[in-house]
Amino acid sequence: MKDDLRQLLETCIENGSEADLNSIAYLLSGFKQKISQNRSTYIDGILQMERKFEENTCEITIPIHPILNNNLDIVHGGITATVLDTAMGSLANYYLPKGFGAVTNQLNIHYIAPGIGETLRCKAEIVHKGSKTMVISGEAYRSDGKKMAYATGTFFIISKS
Incomplete structure (x- = not known):
């Protein structure tokens, strides 16, 4: 799973526009908040x-x-x-x-x-x-x-x- 995710992220980073990369960073920041701040739901973290x-x-x-x-x-x-x-x-x-x-x-x-x-x-x-x-x-x-x-x-x- 981790290798597939790394490959997916690498492909997006290599081929994405600045707007795409900014959006990926926003989403990953939300996931990080869900994980590190123990948010109750993914939608809470993502938003x-x-x-x-x-x-x-x-x-x-x-x-x-x-x-x-x-x-x-x-x-x-x-x-x-x-x-x-x-x-x-x-x-x-x-x-x-x-x-x-x-x-x-x-x-x-x-x-x-x-x-x-x-x-x-x-x-x-x-x-x-x-x-x-x-x-x-x-x-x-x-x-x-x-x-x-x-x-x-x-x-x-x-x-x-």
């Missing part, structure tokens, strides 16, 4: 998520890199959705008692402005916490402060056992 919890809120910020862009050269809507869902799901799980977890049941996103700039910041807030579900809202912002998207999500509360 280089910085997470902060405050009273009833969770905020996740990621750097915007060209690898995250669509063919219009703006952040792909799926990336925005992933970070919003992660912020809302992280908040749901943060406030549940030990032995329980929350999984996304429904996610609704309204895209408002294109994702451009240096960072994407998503902030989630609890709207309702019941015994079986939670409703959470989230907002995504560009580094210039402009709101990019608004989301709501419903999360099932499940037993981990």
Whole structure:
């Protein structure tokens, strides 16, 4: 496996453009963070998520890199959705008692402005916490402060056992 990976990387390094090499470095940096900083998931490491919890809120910020862009050269809507869902799901799980977890049941996103700039910041807030579900809202912002998207999500509360 290691030899195949080395050969793959060498081929990419030899044949890749500067943009390709920059993207490879970005991805490998994310994998390094997953491995060395014990990130919980690969997507957490790859997107280089910085997470902060405050009273009833969770905020996740990621750097915007060209690898995250669509063919219009703006952040792909799926990336925005992933970070919003992660912020809302992280908040749901943060406030549940030990032995329980929350999984996304429904996610609704309204895209408002294109994702451009240096960072994407998503902030989630609890709207309702019941015994079986939670409703959470989230907002995504560009580094210039402009709101990019608004989301709501419903999360099932499940037993981990």
